[in-house]
Amino acid sequence: MKAQVIHSFGDPSVFQTAELPKPEVIPGHVLIRVAASSVNPVDTKIRKGLLAGIAPELPAVLHGDVAGVVEEVGDGVTGFQPGDEVYACAGGIKGTAGGALADYMLADAALVAHKPQQLSMQEAAALPLVAITAWEGLIQRAAVKPGQHVLVHGATGGVGHIALQLAKWAGATVSVTASSEDKLAVARDLGADHLINYREQSVAEYVERLTDGEGFDLVFDTVGGENLDRSFQAAKRNGSVVTIAARSTHDLSPLHSKGLSLHVVFMLIPLLYGSHREQHGHILRSVAQIVDDGKLRPLLDLRSFTFAEAAEAHRHLESGQAIGKVTLINERF
Numbered sequence: 001m002k003a004q005v006i007h008s009f010g011d012p013s014v015f016q017t018a019e020l021p022k023p024e025v026i027p028g029h030v031l032i033r034v035a036a037s038s039v040n041p042v043d044t045k046i047r048k049g050l051l052a053g054i055a056p057e058l059p060a061v062l063h064g065d066v067a068g069v070v071e072e073v074g075d076g077v078t079g080f081q082p083g084d085e086v087y088a089c090a091g092g093i094k095g096t097a098g099g100a101l102a103d104y105m106l107a108d109a110a111l112v113a114h115k116p117q118q119l120s121m122q123e124a125a126a127l128p129l130v131a132i133t134a135w136e137g138l139i140q141r142a143a144v145k146p147g148q149h150v151l152v153h154g155a156t157g158g159v160g161h162i163a164l165q166l167a168k169w170a171g172a173t174v175s176v177t178a179s180s181e182d183k184l185a186v187a188r189d190l191g192a193d194h195l196i197n198y199r200e201q202s203v204a205e206y207v208e209r210l211t212d213g214e215g216f217d218l219v220f221d222t223v224g225g226e227n228l229d230r231s232f233q234a235a236k237r238n239g240s241v242v243t244i245a246a247r248s249t250h251d252l253s254p255l256h257s258k259g260l261s262l263h264v265v266f267m268l269i270p271l272l273y274g275s276h277r278e279q280h281g282h283i284l285r286s287v288a289q290i291v292d293d294g295k296l297r298p299l300l301d302l303r304s305f306t307f308a309e310a311a312e313a314h315r316h317l318e319s320g321q322a323i324g325k326v327t328l329i330n331e332r333f
Helices: 041-048 121-125 128-141 158-169 181-189 203-211 226-234 253-258 269-273 278-292 307-318
Strands: 002-006 015-019 029-039 065-073 085-089 104-108 112-114 149-152 173-178 194-197 216-221 235-243 261-264 300-306 325-329
Touching: 002 307, 015 307, 029 085, 029 121, 029 307, 041 307, 065 104, 065 121, 065 128, 085 121, 085 128, 085 278, 112 278, 121 300, 121 325, 128 158, 128 216, 128 235, 128 278, 149 158, 158 173, 158 181, 158 216, 173 181, 181 194, 194 203, 203 216, 203 226, 216 226, 226 235, 226 253, 235 253, 300 307, 307 325
Parallel strands: 149 173, 149 216, 173 194, 216 235, 235 261, 300 325
Antiparallel strands: 002 015, 029 065, 029 104, 029 325, 065 085, 085 112
16 A cells, blocks of 8 residues: 655655555454545644654654545444444554554544544544544533633634534634634634634733623633633633643643633543543544534635645645645545
């Protein structure tokens, strides 16, 4: 089979097209004929060599997000059969059988779900990592409730645009931040109730404007760094902050003085450690139903790439110019 392989860590030029053996199906797994994948920031960081603790051994095939068709089913697998259209975040890191940038991907069946019927393979491949992350943060950890006022930072980013829609599906009022009027217009189209250009309004200003100075019931931070401090500032007393980027040092006294709950989401834990993987399959089944009910849709960047253009896809995501998910189509599917 053809695959995009890296033999060393570095800039996007490390991707090379190579011929690899087709994986053999093993118990508890499914072999997926890969139709599409998408790029997540973690993929670019692994490629750069910045995440040695979770990187697969070299040479490696990267990317976790996959959409495709079940080719073979291993012993002990129920619920899937050859020909099923599926999606998952199931590889590209340590502890998994391989990445999605190949003609075939071997995946733990617990991580896999039938793809949303209303989506193309390319659209479905944009969802798994970001949808699981948003679901874990909003639904499982913070338990968002109808009537709450939720603030989502980075509303047109990968996780942000899903968090916005999931919060609306759960019955919340949703305010969002973005860096431009164009991005805010996209967020409005996705269902945002209130728009904040963070370059033009301070936290104090939009907290006063949108919450009468009380703060938000739940703040979802997709940015990290100084923005996590801004999230503490924006949350109301006894509110909650969810973050997907907490590799930084912060003064936690605002959490104490306001009685805040802080939830840190790292969705790769089941893949890295092999525990509770069935939760990811369950989440993706739930997300597929919400999509097919017309309550959630992926936001795809206008540019799409083939697997042979993996380097260009990574460059585009790292440029900061992408709006939504950067996707890749397997030209050999």
